[in-house]
Amino acid sequence: MAPFRWPKEKKMSFSLPGLVLLIAQIACAIHAGRTGRPFYWLYIIIFIPMFGMLAYLAIEILPELVRGRTARRAAVGVGRALDPGRDMREAERRLAITPTAENKAALAEAYLAAGRAAEAIALFRDTLVGVHATDPSLMLGLASVYFAERRFAEVVEMLDALKAANPEYHSPEGHLIYARSLEEQGKIEAALHEYTALERYYPGQEARCRYALLLDKTGEHREAQRLFREICQAIEMGPRHQRREQREWYDIARRAVPS
Numbered sequence: 001m002a003p004f005r006w007p008k009e010k011k012m013s014f015s016l017p018g019l020v021l022l023i024a025q026i027a028c029a030i031h032a033g034r035t036g037r038p039f040y041w042l043y044i045i046i047f048i049p050m051f052g053m054l055a056y057l058a059i060e061i062l063p064e065l066v067r068g069r070t071a072r073r074a075a076v077g078v079g080r081a082l083d084p085g086r087d088m089r090e091a092e093r094r095l096a097i098t099p100t101a102e103n104k105a106a107l108a109e110a111y112l113a114a115g116r117a118a119e120a121i122a123l124f125r126d127t128l129v130g131v132h133a134t135d136p137s138l139m140l141g142l143a144s145v146y147f148a149e150r151r152f153a154e155v156v157e158m159l160d161a162l163k164a165a166n167p168e169y170h171s172p173e174g175h176l177i178y179a180r181s182l183e184e185q186g187k188i189e190a191a192l193h194e195y196t197a198l199e200r201y202y203p204g205q206e207a208r209c210r211y212a213l214l215l216d217k218t219g220e221h222r223e224a225q226r227l228f229r230e231i232c233q234a235i236e237m238g239p240r241h242q243r244r245e246q247r248e249w250y251d252i253a254r255r256a257v258p259s
Contacts, residue, residue, distance in 0.1 A: 136166040147181060
């Protein structure tokens with residue numbers, strides 16, 4: 001009689017890539033739930049596993065880990081493509097919960113980005129009252145909306161009021177739209193005066209390039225050429241990320257310099 005033998009246990013086989021994918025999918029879903037991300041992320045992660053996880057990592061996780069300007073911009077761009085109204089809804093939700101001047105300003109900026117300039121203007125005006133009547137960041141916010149709407153006289157008026165109420169406040173971006181608004185109104189001498197002051201401290205090459213373009217337009221070709229060459233040299237000698245960020249102004253300056 002043959003000796004009795006226990007049957008051999010069947011070994012369970014797992015696909016390692018599939019197991020890793022499943023664990024990553026579960027981890028992303030748990031993270032989305034615990035951190036209060038929008039509910040649609042669960043559907044994207046679960047029903048479109050690979051793409052959903054990559055999108056979640058790029059839009060929600062990467063900006064928290066990498067605070068670089070390029071990474072934030074890329075993540076914001078992807079997020080807006082997937083859900084164009086997300087920023088506005090979030091700003092509306094925050095304002096409904098906490099109706100502060102800061103949250104009103106954030107919603108106004110979201111309205112402007114969505115092309116709802118009239119609502120953005122109304123919100124900023126509603127905020128510029130009482131203790132916030134001369135708040136420089138809010139005044140600059142309203143001036144920026146006016147600029148986007150090409151209401152250049154109102155930009156100048158608002159920024160003049162800002163300077164009168166807050167003489168110690170400085171904003172390179174505010175100064176730039178002030179100079180550009182003067183130029184757009186045909187106030188060339190005043191614009192040149194502002195560009196002269198601005199190009200000395202404005203970060204990047206936009207202000208200097210716009211100054212050079214206006215000088216060239218008014219017949220100051222030699223000075224314009226000097227500035228264009230300095231712009232090219234500064235960008236060419238700068239770090240790689242700076243060359244990417246300043247590409248528009250480099251191209252303009254390079255085309256303006258005779259070969």
